[in-house]
Amino acid sequence: MRSKFAIAALAAAGLAVLSTACSSGNGFGSSSASSAAAATPNKSALTLMFGSSGTAETAAVQQAAKAFTKQSGIPVQVIAASNLTQQVAQGFSGGTPPNVFYLDPLTFQNYAKDGVLDAYPSTLPNSSDFASALSQAFTYKSTFTCEPKDASTLALYVNTTDWQQAGLGAPPSNWSQLEADAKKLTTGGRAGLTIDQTHSGIDEFLYQNGGTVTNAAGTKVELDSSQNVAALTFLKGMLNQGIMKFPSQVGAGFSGQAFGENKAAMDIIGNWENGELESDYPNVKFKVYPLPAGPSGTHATLSFTNCWGVPKQQSNLAGAVDLVKFLTTSQQEMTFSKAFGVIPSLNTAQAQYVKTYPQYATFVQELAYAHPDIAIAGSTQALSAFDSALQQLGSGNPASILKTAQQNLQAVINQGA
């Protein structure tokens, strides 16, 4: 009896200590900084959190932050996150998110839905200087909420040595030419074509065939259309003929590796492959072409981008927006581009980029008909289930793969609505 009472008393005391600690500390308390306080300019330090592709990117971002501090007098702490999504989420749950951070389109949807992002683009002069595929990726309920920091599109990489050996001329401009060229390029140890076995490597074929992924409002998934079934059937046909292979079939981690090791002569992949080829496969001679059009002549590709996320509730909102303004000038975007190979997001900066790197102009030109990669709030797992099914496309049934993905993604949308 007595010891039970003592335990209860101690537990009560402990919980009392705990609850005061929680309510007074800033650990779990709601942030005391209000947007009214943040609107007045202050010089308090900013935190910039980003996921780095390597030392070149880290150095470039640090340098940009230093230049901003010099100009504005606001110190910036740059944090290269090892797991960006997780670390930003921890910041939000603790009430102290980073002032500015890299944000991918899918996580953007999660945070936009929760209403925690500041819709700063309307206050910046460059907000109309983005291709629609880019600004669309960061538009929530028709409000452009987060400015893209870079741009990527998928294009057709061709190994020119293989190409000449096969005696081929002009690059393929439609699906049947793509199939014919892939057939001619296929040898014993080499597939004609490789693509990544995920929705981000395959969905462009759906758009090229006149299909789509969701309706314009993003409220209804439209994956199980006959156009999409036909597109996947076309890919399945090439897989079964052995003229297209997924990277895992040739022992590569992703399609760019298969292309670099010349286990495939053509590859549909984004411009991040340039850096990969430069550093790991410097001897591969290649050219980049726009993706072939679908049977009805529709041109389409996928675009990928990240944006500069700015939380609404934070210690220095005005300073954070100033930092983004500094980072999204044409000049700064070109500096990043030269340092670590990204394509600028601003139209004006892209014009400079095309002049400096004419061999990569294709990626910029394709932005005109690009569709953003799927991004539905809370859909990571539904998408990875879709990817798992696509991996089995060679032996799978295109209609049922699309039907299952349709149901799973629609369930995610319905749950969030």
Next chain:
Amino acid sequence: MTVLARQDGRTDPPAAGGIRARRPLFTARGREAVAGWLMSAPVIVLLLVFLVAPIAMAAWVSVSDWNGIGSPFASGVHAVGGRNYAALLTQPGLPQQQLGESLRNNLYYVIIVVPVQTALALGLALIVSRKRLAGRGFFRTSYYFPSMTSSVAVSILFLYIFGTAGVLNAIIGDLGGQGPNWLDDPNGVLHIVLSGLGVTTAPGALANHGFLGVSWWDWLAGPSVAMIAIIALAIWTTAGTFMLIFLPAIYAIPSDITEAATMDGANAWQRFRRITLPMLRPALFLVLTLGLISTWQVFDQIYLMSQGNPAGTTLTPAFLSYLTSFQDQQWGQGAAIAFILFALIVVLTIAQRLIISERRAGRAS
């Protein structure tokens, strides 16, 4: 107050013993109890703050609609009852299916890892404890080495071993075979065996019925080839740790019992079966319990090696809970998965305890 009471206690005549008995807090034993509570108070507070409170918070999150922004106790967070649990347990859909798949994957992981690592640990301990083995210290250290090495380093090492062009496949190639794409192969081992026997499509009874959104045919897939690589890693790293638990228990077996058995004509196997193994039962129970709990909670190897890929065949409930929370920001559902796993481990541990103690009672009578 206390001081007064203490003086009372010392000066009271023996006749007052009855009163003292009714006020046990003030007796010598009572004083000891107070001191005991005071001394253990720091630990109890630490446990409350770092163990009980987070569990209570997670329990709250699992029945709330917290979106990961700010405090889970803020005014905007509502209780949603069992909705998060219902989405996982009763409503057909992707969350339920993924929970089913992760439980299946982890079940095969446990079924293979726990017995094999226990047997291996026991075997290693028996070898290393031999008095006539030269260089015992060296072997003891080298078997324990994998457990001391950081799991990150070990996982990356295994990525190289099990790579498509890795060490293992190079050896298989030298022997004239062709190794699989270990970490990219989602095919279940039992399905591979069945297809070797000519069974490639599921019988209707198995394909059309299932549990937790996974058909019985898929429950019977066995661990995927990728999971086998992770299972090998788990066994390799933990066998040494558990060897260390068996070793002192083996040393504690009095040598006269073994000698007596030898005199009675028992051979090595009989001595192991009738003497060593029964005397190791407490250690065996500890190893099995620790193994069962840690294998059901496997996370770091999955996070480092496969992230649940390929095709979700290395997804485990612990990793699914992480993905649901941090990637999809479904914090309530993520916490619910953690509690379902918690309940499962508690039930299995109690069941294991009952089985082992029942057997012990049966033997004694």
